[in-house]
Amino acid sequence: xxxxxxxxxxxxxxxxxxxxxxxxxxxxxxxxxxxxxxxxxxxxxxxxxxxxxxxxxxxxxxxxxxxxxxxxxxxxxxxxxxxxxxxxxxxxxxxxxxxxxxxxxxxxxxxxxxxxxxxxxxxxxxxxxxxxxxxxxxxxxxxxxxxxxxxxxxxxxxxxxxxxxxxxxxxxx
Numbered sequence: 001x002x003x004x005x006x007x008x009x010x011x012x013x014x015x016x017x018x019x020x021x022x023x024x025x026x027x028x029x030x031x032x033x034x035x036x037x038x039x040x041x042x043x044x045x046x047x048x049x050x051x052x053x054x055x056x057x058x059x060x061x062x063x064x065x066x067x068x069x070x071x072x073x074x075x076x077x078x079x080x081x082x083x084x085x086x087x088x089x090x091x092x093x094x095x096x097x098x099x100x101x102x103x104x105x106x107x108x109x110x111x112x113x114x115x116x117x118x119x120x121x122x123x124x125x126x127x128x129x130x131x132x133x134x135x136x137x138x139x140x141x142x143x144x145x146x147x148x149x150x151x152x153x154x155x156x157x158x159x160x161x162x163x164x165x166x167x168x169x170x171x172x173x
Contacts, residue, residue: 002170005047014122025163056087077111121153
């Protein structure tokens with residue numbers, strides 16, 4: 001049975017939720033063993049396919065995810081890899097632009113075969129923001145002249161479909 005590792009980090013939980021849905025989508029194919037790990041606990045050795053995800057924070061993937069890719073470059077260079085990001089500005093611009101803007105930095109750090117890339121919408125619960133993040137967002141929306149609001153662009157079906165897509169790669173010799 002092929003083994004898939006899903007590595008993620010999260011600030012407020014949306015990337016963890018998406019990672020879980022991806023895992024469920026991959027496991028639904030029945031021929032893969034899927035393990036989910038936070039980036040701080042992940043070790044890519046012993047897995048056939050690695051899925052790596054990050055939220056977008058201040059226009060960039062989290063440093064912890066970038067550091068994981070750098071620290072595990074040797075273990076990843078002979079693996080099949082999929083990358084995903086979760087961002088609240090999903091839908092504000094074409095998907096290709098989001099991929100270029102947010103995933104290109106991650107992709108440049110992976111020497112293995114990047115078999116799939118995806119951008120997912122996230123959520124923003126303004127009541128759960130840290131004081132620092134609240135201030136950043138309040139300053140931004142003030143500049144934009146719009147009110148700060150809750151945002152929920154999570155899409156379970158898309159994440160599960162991406163997981164099934166990843167599992168499909170493991171069916172091929």
